[in-house]
Amino acid sequence: MKRILVTGSSGLLGSKTVNEAGSKYEVYPTHATLALFPNSLKMNVTDESEVRHVISLIKPDVVVHTAAETNVDKCEDNKAYASRVNVEGSKHLAKICNQLGTRIIFISTDYVFDGEKGLYVETDSTNPINHYGVTKLFGEQCITKLCSDFAILRTSVLYGLHPKKQNFVRWVISNLKKESQLAIVEDHYNSPTLAKNLAKTILEIIDKDIKGLYHVTGGERISRYEFALKIAETFDFDTALIRPVKMSKLKMWIAKRPKDSSLRVDKIRREIDTKLLGVSQGLKEVRQEWEMKT
Ligand SMILES: NC(=O)c1ccc[n+]([C@@H]2O[C@H](COP(=O)([O-])OP(=O)(O)OC[C@H]3O[C@@H](n4cnc5c(N)ncnc54)[C@H](OP(=O)(O)O)[C@@H]3O)[C@@H](O)[C@H]2O)c1
Numbered sequence: 001m002k003r004i005l006v007t008g009s010s011g012l013l014g015s016k017t018v019n020e021a022g023s024k025y026e027v028y029p030t031h032a033t034l035a036l037f038p039n040s041l042k043m044n045v046t047d048e049s050e051v052r053h054v055i056s057l058i059k060p061d062v063v064v065h066t067a068a069e070t071n072v073d074k075c076e077d078n079k080a081y082a083s084r085v086n087v088e089g090s091k092h093l094a095k096i097c098n099q100l101g102t103r104i105i106f107i108s109t110d111y112v113f114d115g116e117k118g119l120y121v122e123t124d125s126t127n128p129i130n131h132y133g134v135t136k137l138f139g140e141q142c143i144t145k146l147c148s149d150f151a152i153l154r155t156s157v158l159y160g161l162h163p164k165k166q167n168f169v170r171w172v173i174s175n176l177k178k179e180s181q182l183a184i185v186e187d188h189y190n191s192p193t194l195a196k197n198l199a200k201t202i203l204e205i206i207d208k209d210i211k212g213l214y215h216v217t218g219g220e221r222i223s224r225y226e227f228a229l230k231i232a233e234t235f236d237f238d239t240a241l242i243r244p245v246k247m248s249k250l251k252m253w254i255a256k257r258p259k260d261s262s263l264r265v266d267k268i269r270r271e272i273d274t275k276l277l278g279v280s281q282g283l284k285e286v287r288q289e290w291e292m293k294t
Contacts (some may be wrong), residue, residue: 001024001026001027002025002026002027002061002062002206003025003026003028003058003059003060003061003062004021004025004026004028004060004062004063004064004206005027005028005030005054005055005058005060005063005064005117005220005267006018006021006028006029006030006063006064006065006066006067007030007043007045007064007065007067007093008032008065008068009028009029009037009040009066010029010033010034010035010036010040010164011032011034011061011066011067011070011159011162011165012158012159012162012167013066013107013167013195013198013199014029014064014066014194015037015160015167015197016160016187016196017066017199017202017205017243018037019196019204020196020199020200020203021199021275022125024203025203025206027033027190028040028058028060029040030039030043030044030067030189030198032044032067032238033196034046034164036163036164036238036264038196038244039106039213039250041054041058045067045085045088045089045090045092045093046084046085046088046089046092047063047092048092048096050215051089051092051093052092052096052264055093055096055097055100055102056096056100059100059102060102060105061102061103062102062103062105062206063093063097063102063103063104063105063159064105064107064202064206065104065105065106065107066087066101066107067085068085068089068091068107068136068139069081069082069085069132069135070132070200071132071188071208072130072253072255072257073129073253073254073255074148075130075132075135075255076090076130076131076132076254076255078254079131081132082131082132082135083135083138085135086135086136086138087135087137087138087139087142089139090106090138090139090142090143090202091142093145094142094143094145094146094147094150094215095146095153097147098146098147098148099150102107102146102149103149103150103153103206104143104149104150104151104152105151105153105202105205105206106139106140106150106151106152107149107153107154107155107217108136108137108138108139108144108152108153108154108259109132109133109154109155109156109260110126110131110135110137110155110156110157110166110190110191110215110217110262110263111128111129111132111133111155111257112133112137112140112257112260113126113133113261114127114128114129114258115129115189115257115258115259115260115261116258116259116260117264118221118229118259118260118261118269119221119258119260119262119263119264120215120261120262120263120264121156121215121263121264121266122213122214122222122265122267124240125147125236128256129256129257129258130190130228130255130256131255132255132288133258139270140152140213146208149212149277150211151205151211151212151213151214152212152213152214153198153202153205153214153215153216153268154202154213154214154215154216154263155166155193155198155215155217155263156190156191156192156193156217156261156262156263156270157190157191157192157193157218158193158195158198159192159195159228159282159288160194160195160196160286160289161286161289161293168227169231169283169286172231172242173231173235173290174229175241176231176232176235176237176241176242178236179238179241180229181241181242181243182225182241182242183225183241183243183244183245183250184225184228184242184244184245185198185223185225185244185245185247185250186223186224186225186228186244186245186246187223187224187246187247187259188223188224188247188257188259188260189221189222189223189224189259189260189261189262190221190222190260190261190262191217191218191219191220191221191222191225191261191262191263192217192218192222192227192267192279192282193216193217193218193282194218194277194282194285196285197218197232197274197276197277197282198284200274201274201276203214203274204272204273205271205272208271214262214267214268215265215267215268216265216268216272216276217220217262217263217264217265217267217276217278218277218278218279218282219269219274219278220262220278220279221260221262225242225244225281228242229242230279230280230283231283233276233285234280234284234286235283235287237245247259252254252267258276270293
């Protein structure tokens with residue numbers, strides 16, 4: 001049975017990865033501040049000796065590195081902190097995994113691109129326009145430079161249900177439930193990804209020992225506005241509560257966002273059997289899960 005250690009297991013993707021792995025693998029969840037699983041081990045990735053201690057103790061076959069500071073505006077506001085978590089943290093893991101012969105799967109982002117082109121493939125040039133994107137790109141470079149056995153998976157707008165944390169889908173649902181009006185950007189495109197679907201794909205990538213750089217998303221290009229409308233339709237809320245706005249009119253963002261950071265997924269599709277779920281199918285799954293929980 002493969003031993004898998006998951007960083008950031010209290011996060012959206014980390015928790016789905018632990019849950020999807022079930023009993024088919026020996027799974028070791030780790031966290032920095034929030035232990036979502038009873039057997040979760042504390043491992044702050046910024047603390048090199050703690051990372052060394054935990055990885056040496058568990059001796060996993062694979063580390064799935066989902067942990068990151070993912071708040072794009074917080075990264076812009078506190079660049080040193082973001083670099084410590086997303087770059088230094090990834091460097092510690094890369095170094096230790098390589099020394100111990102452990103495979104690493106690093107989760108990266110569509111924000112490594114500037115968003116001027118859209119539908120990016122793996123060979124397109126990167127050019128991040130905010131500090132979060134810069135730190136994730138440097139994180140990728142730590143992995144490629146220091147590790148001999150790795151996969152880097154770039155994903156985009158993760159969504160799904162999490163017991164404690166907010167994400168775009170949850171935020172839209174909770175506002176529409178209160179009948180609040182929402183202004184959503186119509187000129188900001190990406191490729192929403194059901195976290196549970198990505199978790200399944202990660203496990204297949206582990207099983208098939210797939211290596212290298214891949215884009216893994218729901219395989220669709222959609223604006224935030226259209227995505228919000230689909231959420232409203234799926235959950236039977238009034239779509240009239242949602243109105244489109246231009247990115248330039250939105251004053252609440254600190255960091256710049258790429259206009260179109262959608263990703264093509266042809267490369268990974270050729271390698272896996274897991275079906276990448278587009279927005280309609282993915283949201284249907286979220287609704288089913290929501291109904292079971294409420
Ligand atoms: N969310 C998106 O839309 C999106 C899009 C593209 C790519 N990604 C990438 O996908 C990955 C997963 O994203 P997500 O949305 O699932 O993340 P998330 O829900 O924000 O969770 C991130 C996790 O990272 C952990 N973490 C933060 N600082 C840490 C540290 N110093 N040491 C150890 N753990 C630390 C947090 O743990 P504690 O709670 O224990 O502090 C948290 O559970 C990230 O690498 C992200 O960059 C996300």
